[in-house]
Amino acid sequence: MKHYVAMLALLSVLILAATSTLAIAEDSSAHLSGSMEVGVSGVDLKDNPARVNEYVTYRSKDDGVNPAGKLNLEYENDGVLLDLDGTYMGRRDQNYNLDLDYNRIFRLDTEYQVFEYWTEHDNLGHIGATMFGDTAGEQPRITSDGTVGVIPGQFPTDVDIAEANQRYYQELSQDYIITHKEWENEVDITIPSLPNVTFHAGYRFEEREGLEQSRTLNKCNQCHVQANPKDVDEKTKDLTLGITGKFGLVTIDYEYLSRDFNDNSDGLSYDYFGSGGTHGGIPDASTLLYTSTEPYDQTPDSEKDSHTVKARLDLERSSSVTATYVHADIESDKDGDSTYTLNKSSLKSKLDSFFMMGATRIGGLRLSLRGGTYNIDGPDYTANFPALTTVTNLDPALGYDTTTGDVHYESAESRDVTEFGIDGVYRLAQGTTLRLGYEYEEIDREEDELGDTKTNTFDIAVNSRINKELSGRVSYKYQDIDEPLRGANTGIFQTAAYQDPAYPGMAYDTTADYVTDPGNGPAVYYWNSVYPNRQLETSMDPEKVHEIKFSSTWTPSYNMAATVFGRYRHEENDPVNFKQDTYVPGVSLYYAPNEKVNLTMAYTFNKMKTENQMCVGWYHG
Amino acid sequence: MALNGTYQATEKLLLNAGFTYNHAKDSWDWDFGDRPQLLGNGAYENLDGYNNLIDSYSDLTYEQYQTTVGGTYQFTEALYASASFTYDVFNSEEEYVYGNEDGEAFSGFVGVGYRFY
Numbered sequence: 001m002k003h004y005v006a007m008l009a010l011l012s013v014l015i016l017a018a019t020s021t022l023a024i025a026e027d028s029s030a031h032l033s034g035s036m037e038v039g040v041s042g043v044d045l046k047d048n049p050a051r052v053n054e055y056v057t058y059r060s061k062d063d064g065v066n067p068a069g070k071l072n073l074e075y076e077n078d079g080v081l082l083d084l085d086g087t088y089m090g091r092r093d094q095n096y097n098l099d100l101d102y103n104r105i106f107r108l109d110t111e112y113q114v115f116e117y118w119t120e121h122d123n124l125g126h127i128g129a130t131m132f133g134d135t136a137g138e139q140p141r142i143t144s145d146g147t148v149g150v151i152p153g154q155f156p157t158d159v160d161i162a163e164a165n166q167r168y169y170q171e172l173s174q175d176y177i178i179t180h181k182e183w184e185n186e187v188d189i190t191i192p193s194l195p196n197v198t199f200h201a202g203y204r205f206e207e208r209e210g211l212e213q214s215r216t217l218n219k220c221n222q223c224h225v226q227a228n229p230k231d232v233d234e235k236t237k238d239l240t241l242g243i244t245g246k247f248g249l250v251t252i253d254y255e256y257l258s259r260d261f262n263d264n265s266d267g268l269s270y271d272y273f274g275s276g277g278t279h280g281g282i283p284d285a286s287t288l289l290y291t292s293t294e295p296y297d298q299t300p301d302s303e304k305d306s307h308t309v310k311a312r313l314d315l316e317r318s319s320s321v322t323a324t325y326v327h328a329d330i331e332s333d334k335d336g337d338s339t340y341t342l343n344k345s346s347l348k349s350k351l352d353s354f355f356m357m358g359a360t361r362i363g364g365l366r367l368s369l370r371g372g373t374y375n376i377d378g379p380d381y382t383a384n385f386p387a388l389t390t391v392t393n394l395d396p397a398l399g400y401d402t403t404t405g406d407v408h409y410e411s412a413e414s415r416d417v418t419e420f421g422i423d424g425v426y427r428l429a430q431g432t433t434l435r436l437g438y439e440y441e442e443i444d445r446e447e448d449e450l451g452d453t454k455t456n457t458f459d460i461a462v463n464s465r466i467n468k469e470l471s472g473r474v475s476y477k478y479q480d481i482d483e484p485l486r487g488a489n490t491g492i493f494q495t496a497a498y499q500d501p502a503y504p505g506m507a508y509d510t511t512a513d514y515v516t517d518p519g520n521g522p523a524v525y526y527w528n529s530v531y532p533n534r535q536l537e538t539s540m541d542p543e544k545v546h547e548i549k550f551s552s553t554w555t556p557s558y559n560m561a562a563t564v565f566g567r568y569r570h571e572e573n574d575p576v577n578f579k580q581d582t583y584v585p586g587v588s589l590y591y592a593p594n595e596k597v598n599l600t601m602a603y604t605f606n607k608m609k610t611e612n613q614m615c616v617g618w619y620h621g
Numbered sequence: 622m623a624l625n626g627t628y629q630a631t632e633k634l635l636l637n638a639g640f641t642y643n644h645a646k647d648s649w650d651w652d653f654g655d656r657p658q659l660l661g662n663g664a665y666e667n668l669d670g671y672n673n674l675i676d677s678y679s680d681l682t683y684e685q686y687q688t689t690v691g692g693t694y695q696f697t698e699a700l701y702a703s704a705s706f707t708y709d710v711f712n713s714e715e716e717y718v719y720g721n722e723d724g725e726a727f728s729g730f731v732g733v734g735y736r737f738y
Binding site for chain 1: 624725727
């Protein structure tokens with residue numbers, strides 16, 4: 001009800017504003033135009049609304065009608081320009097925009113929107129290991145918000161399959177819907193006595209509220225996958241302040257941004273199970289970090305402050321030079337929870353970026369150069385997990401200190417990046433241009449295991465207006481990428497010592513081999529056998545990319561047009577046997593056979609084929 | 622694929638209609654039976670066919686249809702009525718990951734408006 005009251009209050013204000021403006025409009029110098037519309041919106045849903053109504057139209061899940069209205073106003077009078085648009089189709093579907101310009105001294109742009117969307121709801125049944133109805137095990141272990149934390153016992157004694165299944169159906173019945181609200185404001189002020197300087201201010205408020213599915217893992221985690229409903233209540237606030245000054249040929253722009261993110265969602269927790277088994281003389285329970293009710297899936301609050309300075313020098317002959325410097329500090333309030341602790345109370349990242357770009361014209365050639373560097377200094381910290389009391393044969397090289405439980409982490413984001421690019425556009429003939437481009441990027445990552453990536457990009461394109469009826473563009477891009485990011489040591493077990501004689505190029509191993517591998521004790525576990533032996537890197541990032549694009553538009557008459565377009569992209573990474581081909585052809589048509597009829601048609605085909613190796617874990621419990 | 626059109630039926634009546642069709646299909650082909658000796662001792666062979674369910678679970682297909690009709694009737698130069706109705710259909714061929722996602726939605730808007738110049 002309060003939403004309807006709010007809507008009626010808003011409409012009242014808008015109508016009052018419109019009425020007042022209409023009175024003003026009687027002044028001969030004023031001009032008012034626009035429209036007002038009132039009505040009803042309604043929805044009737046059948047079966048599952050989650051995909052057919054994924055981005056909610058009027059109502060998310062319940063049939064019914066809403067009061068609805070639209071308002072558009074354009075008012076102009078003596079240097080004052082006002083443009084107001086509002087649409088209310090239900091409390092889940094709203095959009096308002098107001099632009100106000102007062103003699104170019106004061107300019108305001110404010111926009112508010114509300115929309116809802118359904119989020120992913122995985123039934124976990126496709127994870128073959130968690131066989132629903134497994135009478136010999138306890139899967140799926142899925143709870144709802146009403147049962148989380150109150151599971152009566154642990155495997156294998158107190159588990160009730162029927163009870164577990166009941167929780168499963170409870171979780172399946174949840175509606176995972178997020179309401180998104182966003183309010184954006186920008187103000188520009190130019191003081192008449194200081195016409196070359198403009199002050200800027202902005203405020204943005206974004207809110208996500210609702211329920212989403214949160215999945216987590218438990219002990220032997222390829223089987224023990226769980227899902228719970230998570231309350232979502234996240235707020236992001238941005239404040240920007242800036243100034244732009246034009247001093248002759250030089251334009252300087254500065255902006256400060258302060259961003260606060262707060263997660264007020266209720267914390268989720270789950271019972272992490274123990275295990276009653278003993279393997280290789282070692283109790284399973286002693287190899288688990290915790291067997292208790294513990295929190296998971298919590299997003300820490302964070303803050304970001306950034307300073308951006310841009311300078312542009314406009315020279316003769318359409319030449320210009322632009323430089324941009326950005327400094328940003330990001331701080332995340334994270335010091336651990338009951339499952340681990342950090343040696344810091346917050347994680348801090350820092351960004352420094354400097355780029356320059358220049359453009360000029362030399363005869364028929366339009367030339368531009370760009371280059372710069374940025375550094376991301378991510379958090380470097382130690383996490384302390386509960387120490388394992390029984391097992392002492394973990395390899396210290398894996399990063400886990402079995403005495404203290406400390407693990408040292410370095411952010412994968414920490415890096416130095418250098419970029420350079422050059423583009424030339426040459427006019428070959430009337431209406432025809434040739435574009436040649438080259439770009440180099442080098443990513444030097446702080447974490448050595450993740451490697452350094454160097455990318456060379458070459459592209460060529462021809463644009464042509466062949467005649468009044470036919471125009472087109474064709475382009476080709478080639479990328480050569482040295483050492484794209486790979487999951488270091490997370491790939492497929494593959495060493496020369498274990499080549500599978502029946503399948504050349506692939507490897508196999510046996511339990512007996514694992515036991516005798518250097519460093520392994522008499523017991524065989526995934527941490528001392530499978531993980532250390534994963535030596536083949538894997539990646540979905542290519543080393544080589546070829547991409548061809550074309551489009552052509554034929555306009556035989558004023559009432560007819562046809563466009564044909566296509567894109568082919570080939571990506572490959574031979575060392576990890578990755579290959580991906582993408583085909584995207586399409587056509588669009590416009591035809592107006594007479595003054596009363598307009599017709600449009602569009603068709604797009606998209607095919608992507610990927611070949612890759614992957615590591616599939618095989619588990620049994 | 623999308624088709625849209627407008628038709629000025631009379632001086633006062635403007636009609637519009639649209640139809641959008643989307644077909645998406647995913648598949649993953651890998652027969653784990655290719656490597657029955659993976660661990661040598663046979664413990665992880667393709668018993669009970671569960672392994673190859675990964676293939677089946679990846680055969681996802683869905684279709685979407687959206688049909689919209691609407692129009693505006695101009696009573697006078699300023700006063701008008703507008704209406705728009707949309708019928709959406711979502712059909713998923715398999716239920717492996719997200720269950721039965723089939724659904725239909727009718728949505729509509731009817732309103733009276735006033736234009737001023």
